[in-house]
Amino acid sequence: MLRPWPLEIQIDKKSDKAIYLQIADAVIDAIKIGKLVSGNALPGSRQLAELLKVNRNTVVEALDVLIAEGWLVTIDRKGTFVTDSLPKINHSSENKKEQNIVIEEPKSFLVFDDGLPDSRLAPMNDLARAYRELFSRKSRWQIMGYSSELGNLEFRKSIAQMLNFKRGMSISHDQICITRGSQMAMYLASHCILKSGDFVLVENPGYKPAWEAFENAGATLLPVNVESDGLDIDQVEKYLHHKNIKAIYLTPHHQFPTTVPLSLKKRLKLIELSNQYHFTIIEDDYDNEFHFGQRPILPISSYSGLKNYIYIGTFSKIVAPALRIGYLASSHENIQKIGNHRKIIDVQGDNIMEEAILNLINEGKIKRHLKKANLVYRSKRDFFESLLNQYLQDKITFTKPEGGLAFWIVPKTEINVLEIFEKLKSQGIQIMSPDRFSFDETIKGFRLGYASLSEKQLEEGVKALSKLL
Numbered sequence: 001m002l003r004p005w006p007l008e009i010q011i012d013k014k015s016d017k018a019i020y021l022q023i024a025d026a027v028i029d030a031i032k033i034g035k036l037v038s039g040n041a042l043p044g045s046r047q048l049a050e051l052l053k054v055n056r057n058t059v060v061e062a063l064d065v066l067i068a069e070g071w072l073v074t075i076d077r078k079g080t081f082v083t084d085s086l087p088k089i090n091h092s093s094e095n096k097k098e099q100n101i102v103i104e105e106p107k108s109f110l111v112f113d114d115g116l117p118d119s120r121l122a123p124m125n126d127l128a129r130a131y132r133e134l135f136s137r138k139s140r141w142q143i144m145g146y147s148s149e150l151g152n153l154e155f156r157k158s159i160a161q162m163l164n165f166k167r168g169m170s171i172s173h174d175q176i177c178i179t180r181g182s183q184m185a186m187y188l189a190s191h192c193i194l195k196s197g198d199f200v201l202v203e204n205p206g207y208k209p210a211w212e213a214f215e216n217a218g219a220t221l222l223p224v225n226v227e228s229d230g231l232d233i234d235q236v237e238k239y240l241h242h243k244n245i246k247a248i249y250l251t252p253h254h255q256f257p258t259t260v261p262l263s264l265k266k267r268l269k270l271i272e273l274s275n276q277y278h279f280t281i282i283e284d285d286y287d288n289e290f291h292f293g294q295r296p297i298l299p300i301s302s303y304s305g306l307k308n309y310i311y312i313g314t315f316s317k318i319v320a321p322a323l324r325i326g327y328l329a330s331s332h333e334n335i336q337k338i339g340n341h342r343k344i345i346d347v348q349g350d351n352i353m354e355e356a357i358l359n360l361i362n363e364g365k366i367k368r369h370l371k372k373a374n375l376v377y378r379s380k381r382d383f384f385e386s387l388l389n390q391y392l393q394d395k396i397t398f399t400k401p402e403g404g405l406a407f408w409i410v411p412k413t414e415i416n417v418l419e420i421f422e423k424l425k426s427q428g429i430q431i432m433s434p435d436r437f438s439f440d441e442t443i444k445g446f447r448l449g450y451a452s453l454s455e456k457q458l459e460e461g462v463k464a465l466s467k468l469l
Contacts, residue, residue: 009052019054019376023062030069031082040082040261042072060085061372067120070454110461112431114257115287115449117317121376123137123369125362128129149179150335151344152354158361159327167288168302169311171329177338178349182286182314182326184250186210189310190217191330192337193280198246201239201279203231204439207256210249210284217247223439226255228263233269240277247280252300253288254404257437257447262295263404271306280308289318289370291403292378303328310334315357317405318370325350325357377405377451384450384458391466405451410444411469417444429464450466 008373009026011019030036042048045063049056063080066072073083133386150156154171164170188208196202196218202211204223211221212387222239225232231250248270251287253260262270283301291396301311301338308331315325326337360366384407398409411417424431434442446465 011052011054014411017375017379020058020061020065021375021379023052023054023059024065027062027066031071036082036150038082038084042080042082044079046074057194064121064372065071065376083102110429110453110457110460112429113449113452114432114447115404115453117290117373117405118376119453121369121373122323123365126360126363126365126369127356129361131352133359134352134355136363145319147348149339149346149348150174151174151349152358153189155354155358158358160329162361163311163313163329167285167296168298169329170293170304175332175335176327176329177335177342178354179326179328180341180349181316181324182284182312183209183213184324184346185314185326185328185433186213186215186282186284188281188338188341189312189330189334190214190219191341192334193310194219194246199239199243200247201245202439203250203255203347203435205257205434205443205445206249206439207284208436209249210282211322214247214249221439224248226258226260228251228260229267230255230260233273236270236273240273240279245279247279248274249282249284251284251286253285253297254282254401256286256430257406257410259401259404259406259447260399260408261299267300267303271300271303274309275305275307278308280310282310282312284312286312286314287317288313289372289402290377290405292374292381293402296403312375318366323353347371380450380455380458381405383455384448384462387459387462391462392469395469406447406449409446415444417442417446420446420465423468424464427464430460432467 009023011022015022017025027036027042029292042063043051045056045059048251049059063072067074067080070083072078072080096448118346145254148154153173155178156176159178160171160173163171179188190325194214194217198217199220200214200219200221201224202214202221203226204224205226214221216377219387222245224235224239230252236248250262252267270281273279281300283299285299287301300306300310301309311329313327313329315327316323329335330338331362331413331422356360357366383402388398388407388409392409393414396409398407401407414445421433434445437443437447450463453461
């Protein structure tokens with residue numbers, strides 16, 4: 001039998017903080033002060049909604065956040081409980097002093113990734129249900145046979161509609177190819193437009209897995225520095241005067257790894273140069289869905305005057321990294337070449353998974369998931385900013401990102417960033433080694449993904465970094 005709810009939660013409907021986050025924070029506070037302890041059961045979402053006089057969906061959102069951050073755990077057919085893996089909390093400082101007992105929390109292994117989403121927020125139950133329904137609703141021959149090398153037709157139509165309505169593009173479904181993640185999209189794009197001896201401009205610092213795809217196709221890379229408003233256009237023009245540039249690869253929405261958006265002035269100039277010198281703009285829009293301002297900046301590929309482009313997106317960031325569904329959009333000619341090459345290495349994609357995701361899109365599940373996830377990530381971004389100001393204000397410079405799931409911080413003093421990386425690693429804290437996004441000379445900066453860590457883990461990691469800077 002579930003333990004009756006012992007707490008009174010005061011909800012301020014005039015507060016800027018969402019009600020479900022107020023509920024979640026109240027439960028966390030109750031755990032921290034010992035009113036709720038490991039193993040305690042919470043009432044069901046309906047009962048809790050009645051007690052708090054709020055909509056049940058609001059309570060479900062609060063519970064989802066608490067489960068995602070590791071405060072609660074669900075057990076099938078039993079209920080929701082305070083997790084057993086809580087840190088030891090000393091509720092009586094006086095008793096601790098008298099008994100001369102020091103409780104040390106076991107050192108956890110923290111990973112500041114490059115900006116991955118929190119997989120615990122993923123709508124896995126909805127996805128599993130959609131997957132099962134496909135098998136019960138359709139004949140086996142309809143879902144187990146071959147389909148187009150470009151991907152499920154209805155899924156491509158849905159992607160085209162999303163790109164046209166939400167990202168200002170003007171494309172049809174036959175200008176899209178579904179891939180197994182964005183990395184495959186970059187590989188296919190590379191082998192579609194590049195050959196041995198071609199030159200490709202890349203951002204420095206930048207995304208090395210993409211660079212490797214271009215080099216695999218035989219291209220030679222030329223680095224372009226990144227400024228406070230995106231890549232250095234003057235440097236791009238200098239290259240164009242001396243080299244036959246075939247393509248430029250960039251991440252204009254939130255540059256990887258520095259998070260800076262490419263300014264409108266530079267976007268328009270880049271389009272002008274692309275049309276003049278006939279090079280292809282390969283636009284990796286890896287985190288367009290995560291934007292906390294009024295609206296995301298429209299992709300470069302949405303500008304009608306641009307003649308040569310390949311636009312790459314992914315569902316791996318929307319749902320979970322293990323979900324390998326990406327896509328690229330380009331001209332009919334490029335897509336035909338990409339489809340022909342795709343058949344050589346992979347006859348078709350995961351048709352069943354594509355249909356399952358399509359069902360979630362049509363039911364509005366993906367839209368609701370993104371709305372909830374953005375609220376969680378925005379709150380966590382603001383909390384992480386407060387940690388940086390509290391512990392590192394005098395030691396680093398950074399700009400609060402308007403979107404994406406990572407911060408870029410730069411030490412104010414001259415330090416050995418690789419040495420910092422190794423020292424943190426010895427303490428059980430892993431960050432991205434700066435040489436993973438540096439072209440030649442190691443870039444003096446750190447990219448810290450915050451979305452997949454709890455607030456407690458974020459604070460522990462920032463404290464450790466502060467001691468080394």
